[in-house]
Amino acid sequence: VTTYWCERALLDGAVAARVSIEVVEGRISAITPRSDAVPGATRLPGLAVPGLANAHSHAFHRALRGRTQQGPGSFWTWRELMYGVAARLDPDRYHRLARAVFAEMVSAGFTVVGEFHYLHHQPDGTPYDDPNAMSEALLAAATDAGIRITLLDTLYLHGGLGSNGYEPVSGPQVRYRDRDVDAWTDRVSAIPTSAGARIGAALHSVRAVDPTSARMVAAWAADRDAVLHAHLSEQPDENEACLAAHGITPTQLLADAGALNEPTTVVHATHLTGDDIGELGAARVTACICPTTERDLADGIGPTAELVAHGVRLCIGTDSHAVIDPFEEARAIELDERLRSGQRGTHPAADLLDAATLHGHRSLGWDDAGVLEVGARADLVAVRLDSVRTAGSTDDVAVAALVFAATSADVTDVVIDGRHLVADGRHSTIDVAAELTAAIAEVVSP
Numbered sequence: 291v292t293t294y295w296c297e298r299a300l301l302d303g304a305v306a307a308r309v310s311i312e313v314v315e316g317r318i319s320a321i322t323p324r325s326d327a328v329p330g331a332t333r334l335p336g337l338a339v340p341g342l343a344n345a346h347s348h349a350f351h352r353a354l355r356g357r358t359q360q361g362p363g364s365f366w367t368w369r370e371l372m373y374g375v376a377a378r379l380d381p382d383r384y385h386r387l388a389r390a391v392f393a394e395m396v397s398a399g400f401t402v403v404g405e406f407h408y409l410h411h412q413p414d415g416t417p418y419d420d421p422n423a424m425s426e427a428l429l430a431a432a433t434d435a436g437i438r439i440t441l442l443d444t445l446y447l448h449g450g451l452g453s454n455g456y457e458p459v460s461g462p463q464v465r466y467r468d469r470d471v472d473a474w475t476d477r478v479s480a481i482p483t484s485a486g487a488r489i490g491a492a493l494h495s496v497r498a499v500d501p502t503s504a505r506m507v508a509a510w511a512a513d514r515d516a517v518l519h520a521h522l523s524e525q526p527d528e529n530e531a532c533l534a535a536h537g538i539t540p541t542q543l544l545a546d547a548g549a550l551n552e553p554t555t556v557v558h559a560t561h562l563t564g565d566d567i568g569e570l571g572a573a574r575v576t577a578c579i580c581p582t583t584e585r586d587l588a589d590g591i592g593p594t595a596e597l598v599a600h601g602v603r604l605c606i607g608t609d610s611h612a613v614i615d616p617f618e619e620a621r622a623i624e625l626d627e628r629l630r631s632g633q634r635g636t637h638p639a640a641d642l643l644d645a646a647t648l649h650g651h652r653s654l655g656w657d658d659a660g661v662l663e664v665g666a667r668a669d670l671v672a673v674r675l676d677s678v679r680t681a682g683s684t685d686d687v688a689v690a691a692l693v694f695a696a697t698s699a700d701v702t703d704v705v706i707d708g709r710h711l712v713a714d715g716r717h718s719t720i721d722v723a724a725e726l727t728a729a730i731a732e733v734v735s736p
């Protein structure tokens with residue numbers, strides 16, 4: 291038995307003081323509030339909350355931080371810069387980069403990542419000798435960093451959707467494309483997994499996947515109880531192309547393809563019609579909101595109030611990693627909604643924390659994590675309540691202070707599956723800043 295003694299912990303939505311949490315084989319075996327400090331226990335300062343879930347990541351985009359945030363342009367000009375980094379990656383470089391990025395996530399309090407992975411093949415589009423070399427590099431990187439991963443292996447068949455239908459892939463996109471759905475399923479079915487890893491399916495978008503192929507992937511995921519993720523309506527252009535080619539919205543296309551079900555997560559869900567919102571709610575999907583990326587790319591603000599009112603659960607993702615900070619993503623859902631609607635208080639702090647913990651873990655297929663209760667995976671994230679940002683918060687406002695004012699720099703300790711991976715704000719095995727520096731230098735142009 292390993293015992294963690296928390297100054298405070300979030301239990302059943304309330305802040306409890308002096309909480310002893312016992313862990314056996316990576317799971318919580320006992321929780322005792324108002325407990326004296328146990329000799330030999332590891333002390334966690336501040337407020338311990340459940341593990342945070344990063345439900346949408348493209349690890350290599352981290353190399354773009356600071357390089358794409360300035361100058362004019364749009365999502366589409368950003369995409370050209372992103373393609374440049376993608377072109378320089380191989381399995382070894384991607385392993386080094388992703389290991390540092392995943393360690394940055396762990397240091398920020400994330401205990402699981404959904405890696406939306408589409409960079410599959412060699413620069414000329416032919417598969418590596420091991421066709422899953424890139425997927426395996428990402429899985430190894432997650433193991434190194436100590437974070438659980440759901441590898442959302444992504445189908446990407448077409449280069450775009452124009453007025454004449456689907457366009458062939460070109461340039462760096464040839465690395466993303468599997469020959470067809472059968473080639474994708476053969477490859478994905480052969481990915482080896484381990485205890486901390488799961489495989490999910492992803493449809494890149496209605497720009498890259500046609501309705502017939504989307505239907506086949508949805509059936510594959512349902513057969514295997516795998517989660518299914520898809521980018522949805524991030525940009526108005528995507529909606530217009532879909533309407534012009536198919537006469538329906540991207541949401542309706544996914545619904546018709548059988549791709550909208552309870553284990554489905556739609557990513558962004560920014561530009562939706564009223565009917566789309568009703569469809570997503572009826573299907574009980576989860577929507578992954580990625581506010582720091584959506585603002586960086588000038589995507590717009592999605593209708594999170596209406597989505598929740600219709601029964602859609604929200605989770606968060608750091609997506610392009612403009613920043614990696616769970617608190618910034620969570621509060622932005624509410625703060626962006628205030629700017630959009632002129633109303634305050636749509637998403638309470640407790641709901642935002644649920645999005646960042648419980649709903650994110652469920653979106654990635656980890657139903658036994660994201661909550662502090664006996665039997666759950668022993669993920670603990672300790673957040674300082676005495677930093678310059680959080681000082682002065684009493685127990686009754688601690689959750690709101692954490693959601694609305696804390697940053698990833700306030701995370702002191704992270705425990706994943708019972709392993710104490712971050713202490714005093716430092717990752718136990720990886721020098722995160724040094725490895726980021728070295729790995730990014732390998733993939734950006736001088």
Ligand SMILES: [Zn+2]
Pocket residue numbers: 346348406521557609
């Ligand atoms: Zn994305």
